[in-house]
Ligand SMILES: Nc1ncnc2c1ncn2[C@@H]1O[C@H](COP(=O)(O)OP(=O)(O)O)[C@@H](O)[C@H]1O
C-alpha cells in the first residue's frame with residue numbers, strides 16, 4: 564500500500580512561488596490501477612515525481628509498503644527506487660542502445676550478474692511482446708514498441724509499483740489501446756500497483772479502478788471511476804466526463820435562452836487556455852458601451868488558463884456590440900460563435 568500524508572511541493576523561483584502539489588492525503592491500495600486526471604499544470608507530474616523523490620517534497624510523507632520514502636538517505640533511497648518503476652510520455656530510451664540493452668540498463672545499475680541479466684531481459688521481452696526486436700534500436704521502432712521497451716525497462720528490477728506519466732499521450736488511439744491492455748495484463752500477472760496519470764478521460768475509463776481528479780495541486784474529487792464519473796461534483800470533473808459523454812444538456816438550453824433573452828446578441832465563447840474569462844468580460848464592459856450578461860457556462864480554470872465555454876448576452880448600440888465581438892475575434896484567443904445576431 565501507498566500512503567500519502569500532507570504532501571506538498573512548492574517551487575520557488577526569483578519572482579514567484581508555485582504550489583504545484585498542495586497538501587495531498589490519500590491511500591493507494593496494493594494491486595490497484597489508480598488514475599490521476601487533470602489538465603496541464605494541475606500538478607500530476609510533480610505528484611508522481613514526489614513518490615519516488617525525483618522531486619523533493621516541501622512537506623509531507625510518502626509511505627510505500629510502510630516505509631517512509633521522504634526520510635531515506637541516498638543509499639536506501641536508491642534501493643527503494645528499484646521497487647518503483649516509471650514510464651514516460653516520450654519513452655526516455657537510450658538511443659545508442661538496442662532494445663535488449665535498454666532493458667538491461669537498470670539491471671546493470673543494480674549490479675545484477677551478467678547471466679541473470681540475459682535471462683531476465685528475455686523474460687521481459689516476451690512479457691511485453693517484443694520478441695524478435697532484441698537487437699533493434701529505438702529509432703527503428705514504432706511509438707507503441709518504444710513504450711513497450713519503456714515498460715520492460717521499468718519492470719526489470721521487479722518493482723511492486725509502476726508510475727505512468729502520460730504514458731499513452733504520444734500514441735495514436737489503436738496503439739494506446741494495446742498499451743493499456745498490456746498494463747492491465749501486467750497488473751494482473753504481477754500484482755503490480757499502477758499509478759497512471761493522464762489528461763484523457765477514456766484512458767481512465769478504460770483501465771482504472773479508482774480515480775483522483777487534480778486541479779491546482781489539489782485532489783478535488785476521488786473515488787471509484789464509475790461513481791466519480793456518473794455523479795461528477797466538480798466543474799473540472801464534469802468537463803472530463805464530457806470528453807466521453809458530450810455536452811448533452813447544452814443543446815436543449817439554446818432555444819430556451821433565445822426565447823428568454825430577447826435583446827442583443829447571444830454568443831458562445833470558447834476558451835482554450837491563455838485568456839481568463841473574468842478579465843475578458845470586464846475588459847469588454849470597460850472598453851465598449853455594452854452590458855454583458857453571462858447566461859450559461861462551463862469553464863475550468865487551469866494553471867495555463869481557462870478551458871471551456873461561456874454563453875453570454877451582449878446588449879448595447881449595434882455598433883458597440885459589433886466592436887465588442889470584433890475585439891474578441893481579433894485581439895484574443897477566444898473563439899466566438901454567434902448564436903443569435905442582434906435584432
Ligand atoms: N521544476 C519546476 N520549477 C518551477 N515550477 C514548476 C516545476 N515543475 C512544475 N512546475 C509548475 O508546477 C505546476 C504543476 O506542474 P506539473 O506537475 O508539471 O503539472 P501537470 O503534470 O499536471 O501538467 C505548474 O504550474 C508548473 O509550471
Ligand SMILES: [Mg+2]
Nearest residue numbers: 607608609729
Ligand atoms: Mg505532466
